Amino acid sequence: MSLKSARVSYPYGVRNSVYGKGYHEGIDLVSENRAIYAAVAGAVIKAAYAGGQGADPEGWGNYVILRTRNGNYDLIHAHLASVKVTRGQTVNEGAILGMMGRTGNTTGPHLHFEVRRAPWTNNNEINPAVFLGIENKEGPVKSVSANSSEEGKKVVQNIILCNPGPDERAAAYLADHLKAPVCYLANVTKEFIDCAEKVYVIGNDYQAAEKSINIIGADRYDTCQKVLDLCKAK
Ligand SMILES: [Zn+2]
Incomplete structure (x- = not known):
């Protein structure tokens, strides 16, 4: 295969x-x-x-x-x-x-x-x-890469980052909406962040990249609501 x-x-x-x-x-x-x-x-x-x-x-x-x-x-x-x-x-x-x-x-x-x-x-x-x-x-298998360059460096439009736990649900909504992969913050590497056009960070203020978009609510429900609002707005 x-x-x-x-x-x-x-x-x-x-x-x-x-x-x-x-x-x-x-x-x-x-x-x-x-x-x-x-x-x-x-x-x-x-x-x-x-x-x-x-x-x-x-x-x-x-x-x-x-x-x-x-x-x-x-x-x-x-x-x-x-x-x-x-x-x-x-x-x-x-x-x-x-x-x-x-x-x-x-x-x-x-x-x-x-x-x-x-x-x-x-x-x-x-x-x-x-x-x-x-x-x-x-x-x-569905491709999410707009195009790919050299080994281990696929250019993806969006990457969604979160920590394991309640924010995964909010991340999953955004993943469905954007057709983008979700990665745990602990596992993400600089190389992968560099490959993405946009990096969404759900539920915390970790600055994954200059371009990272942090979505944080007052609590996990609020975070989820903010993600849903974003999905509806697009
Ligand atoms: Zn297996």
């Missing part, structure tokens, strides 16, 4: 206690074409098998980790039926990394895809939908 023309079966960030951080740290993708193509060029830093159910990488089954050419991000591809690359190999965008499968700790065949700031062992993931420039929503 090309990661940008697959189907999202389980979005990033869904709260679920089965995951180490209490939410889904990657995005699950499925596609009839089981070949998995590299989303960007990079170097294969890991191509291995991990069964079991412990800390990452345990449970990933056959997995491939691709480090982007700029060295900034590690892209994790888990549960592969088979691996078609070896450690140390450099690949171009579009190269086959492996075949979609159900190895490791999973209920059915899919690709579990994660993006972490390198090195991946620091467990500092970012929203993979933002990285790919796609909507973080179940269903056929």
Whole structure:
């Protein structure tokens, strides 16, 4: 599958206690074409098998980790039926990394895809939908990028930032309205903020960027109301 023309079966960030951080740290993708193509060029830093159910990488089954050419991000591809690359190999965008499968700790065949700031062992993931420039929503992959430039730098129109908790609901309304991805403030990087034309920050006064638009109410209900007002005004 090309990661940008697959189907999202389980979005990033869904709260679920089965995951180490209490939410889904990657995005699950499925596609009839089981070949998995590299989303960007990079170097294969890991191509291995991990069964079991412990800390990452345990449970990933056959997995491939691709480090982007700029060295900034590690892209994790888990549960592969088979691996078609070896450690140390450099690949171009579009190269086959492996075949979609159900190895490791999973209920059915899919690709579990994660993006972490390198090195991946620091467990500092970012929203993979933002990285790919796609909507973080179940269903056929929909692109949110107006256009894309070099690796890891997709130009998106809007990014919505918030902290986990009550403001996520307000963020979700705006996300629906703008067709924009939501990212937790703790996970966002300067590179991603730089990629967006507009950055909305929901529920706090964090200055994510010069251009950030902070929407803050007296309380969470008021914040939500302000977001709804903004949606209606547009
Ligand atoms: Zn997953």
